[in-house]
Amino acid sequence: MAGQDxxxxxxxxxxxxxxxxxxxGPTFVFPLLLFCRFFFFRVYINSGFALLGEVSTGKKLFVxxxxxxxxxxxxxxxxxxxxxxxxSSDGRFLVSGCMNKLIHVWNPTTCxxxxxxxxxxxxxxxxxxxxxxxxxFSASHDRSVKIWNMDEMAYVETLFGxxxxxxxxxxxxxxxxxxxxxxxxxxxxxxxxxxxxxIFHGHTGSIDCVRLINEEHFLSGSDDGSLALWGVMKKKxxxxxxxxxxxxxxxxxxxxxxxxxxxxxxxxxxxxxxxASGSRDGSLRLWQCGEDFKSLTPLFKIPLLGVVNDLHFxxxxxxxVAGVGQEHKLGRWWRLKEAKNCVxxxxxxxxxxx
Numbered sequence: 009m010a011g012q013d014x015x016x017x018x019x020x021x022x023x024x025x026x027x028x029x030x031x032x033g034p035t036f037v038f039p040l041l042l043f044c045r046f047f048f049f050r051v052y053i054n055s056g057f058a059l060l061g062e063v064s065t066g067k068k069l070f071v072x073x074x075x076x077x078x079x080x081x082x083x084x085x086x087x088x089x090x091x092x093x094x095x096s097s098d099g100r101f102l103v104s105g106c107m108n109k110l111i112h113v114w115n116p117t118t119c120x121x122x123x124x125x126x127x128x129x130x131x132x133x134x135x136x137x138x139x140x141x142x143x144x145f146s147a148s149h150d151r152s153v154k155i156w157n158m159d160e161m162a163y164v165e166t167l168f169g170x171x172x173x174x175x176x177x178x179x180x181x182x183x184x185x186x187x188x189x190x191x192x193x194x195x196x197x198x199x200x201x202x203x204x205x206x207i208f209h210g211h212t213g214s215i216d217c218v219r220l221i222n223e224e225h226f227l228s229g230s231d232d233g234s235l236a237l238w239g240v241m242k243k244k245x246x247x248x249x250x251x252x253x254x255x256x257x258x259x260x261x262x263x264x265x266x267x268x269x270x271x272x273x274x275x276x277x278x279x280x281x282x283x284a285s286g287s288r289d290g291s292l293r294l295w296q297c298g299e300d301f302k303s304l305t306p307l308f309k310i311p312l313l314g315v316v317n318d319l320h321f322x323x324x325x326x327x328x329v330a331g332v333g334q335e336h337k338l339g340r341w342w343r344l345k346e347a348k349n350c351v352x353x354x355x356x357x358x359x360x361x362x
Contacts, residue, residue, distance in 0.1 A: 070119040077108070084121045086112060091337075094135040096142065101158055103144060105132030111146055113161070123161045127154060134177035136185070145185040147174035153187055153198060167198050169205055176217045178226070180278070186226055188215040195228055197240060210236050210245040216338075219283070221276040225301045227283050229271025235285055237297060237304055246302050253287040272336060275319035275328065282307075284328055286316025288344065292330060292354065310354055314347030321356075328354040 074090075075083030088108035095102050095116060102116040111125035111132055130150035137144055142158035151174060155164040170189035178186045183200045191214045197206040213232030220226045225246075228236045235252035236245040253269040269287035276283045281297040283304075292310040297303070318331035330352045334344050 072104075072114070072119050080108065080110070086110075091131060092134045094137055094144070096137045096144075096158065097139045101137075101142075101144075103135045103137075105135045105146060105148075107131045109148070109150075111135065111156075113158070125156055125161075125163070127163055127166075128152070130173070133173065133175055134187075136177050136179045138179045138183060138185075139181045143183070145177055145179055147177040147187055149173040151189075153177065153185060155200065167200075167205075169196060169198075169207075170194065172214075175215065178218055178220045180220050180223055182223055186218050186220055188218045188228060190214045190216065195226070195238070206240060206243075208238055208243055208245075210238075210248055217271065217274045219274050219276040220278065221283065221297065221301070222279050225297070227274050227276055227285075229274045229285055231270040233269055233271060233287075235271055235274070235295075235304065237301055239301060246300075247298075247304050249304050252285060253289040253291070253293065270336070273316045273319040273330070275321050277321040277325050278323075280325070282321075282325070284319055284321070286312075286319050286330060288315045288336070288342070292316060292319075292328070294328075312352060314344055314350075325356055325358065327356055330354070 072085055075085060075087040077087050080087050086104060086106050088106050090104050090106055092105040093103065099116060101122070102114040104112045104114065106112065109126070109128045109130060109132060111128075112121060113123040113125070114120065115122055128146065128148040128150055130148045132146055132148050134147035135144065144156040144158055146154045146156065148154070151168070151170045151172065153167040153174060155167070156162065157164050170187065171192035172190040174187050175190040176188045185198045185200070186195065187198065188195050193209055193211060193215065195208040195215055195218055199205060211228065211230035211232055211234055213230045213234075215228050215230050217229045218226055224240050226238050228238065230236070233251045233253065235249045237247040239246050252271060269289045271285055271287055273286040274283065283295050283297060285293050285295065290311060290313050292312050293306060294308040294310070296305045296307050298305060312330060312332060314332040314334060315336050316330050317333050317337040320329050322329070332347065332352055333349045334347045335342070
């Protein structure tokens with residue numbers, strides 16, 4: 009591993025000490041949001057609710073209760089499945105997107121409802137803040153991306169271009185947003201100031217998850233089992249790993265459709281060369297981005313039974329958190345009865361330079 013370790017600053021430490029926060033019943037955990045030493049997670053049941061917990065202990069601190077469908081005008085909170093979470097970089101706002109087309113804004117200190125945004129015509133599948141600002145991006149199954157101003161609690165504009173459900177969204181410091189368009193087979197970078205968009209194609213299936221690595225590169229995962237590494241100056245992937253969660257990932261790996269495990273979640277430790285991916289093959293995988301981001305080298309397989317529905321690195325790289333369930337977050341195509349519905353925290357240890 010010595011050759012692979014060059015440039016890597018994080019290694020798995022104490023895999024046997026993974027902490028789990030579990031809920032009983034036929035549920036799956038999705039989505040996740042990390043902020044400092046706390047995490048928020050959503051447990052998928054008939055009516056939505058979210059929990060705030062502490063990473064070091066797994067202790068539950070707050071519960072945002074869900075209400076019954078049809079009580080949107082009277083219930084202060086979600087009344088349908090919560091699909092996504094985001095928090096502003098200054099810690100003032102926690103935002104949740106729901107199946108019932110609403111975006112709720114919360115005070116993360118007290119978990120009290122501050123505001124509700126309306127405007128999407130389909131389920132809100134993703135929310136993300138531009139770092140260091142009060143600008144919020146939201147993505148929806150109505151094929152649009154919307155921009156909101158949190159200081160004024162106001163709608164700004166709508167971006168159109170995707171031809172299918174927008175499945176994932178991410179942003180960093182620039183006034184841009186990265187999205188995946190599901191079955192339209194595209195990932196897009198929305199350049200808000202320039203009023204233009206960059207379009208990327210490379211997967212053969214639905215692109216279901218994207219994450220920015222830095223302002224110039226990003227990672228995507230598809231239901232065709234492939235993992236792609238991109239540069240914003242190229243419309244095709246810099247590196248495409250087919251069957252990334254097969255026993256021997258790579259372009260030459262011959263597997264059946266069932267074995268080509270759906271990439272259900274990806275994560276990137278921003279501004280480093282470390283990324284992660286999850287599927288339903290019984291393991292998390294950590295990867296190293298090579299020089300000029302033209303290669304992806306597998307580093308570690310972390311045993312984890314269940315469907316990985318969401319992944320996030322802590323901002324300081326001290327741990328990786330996975331939302332794991334018996335079923336996929338988008339439907340009941342299969343069920344892994346032996347899996348636990350849980351939040352799994354994987355400690356990571358910094359490795360000093362040699």
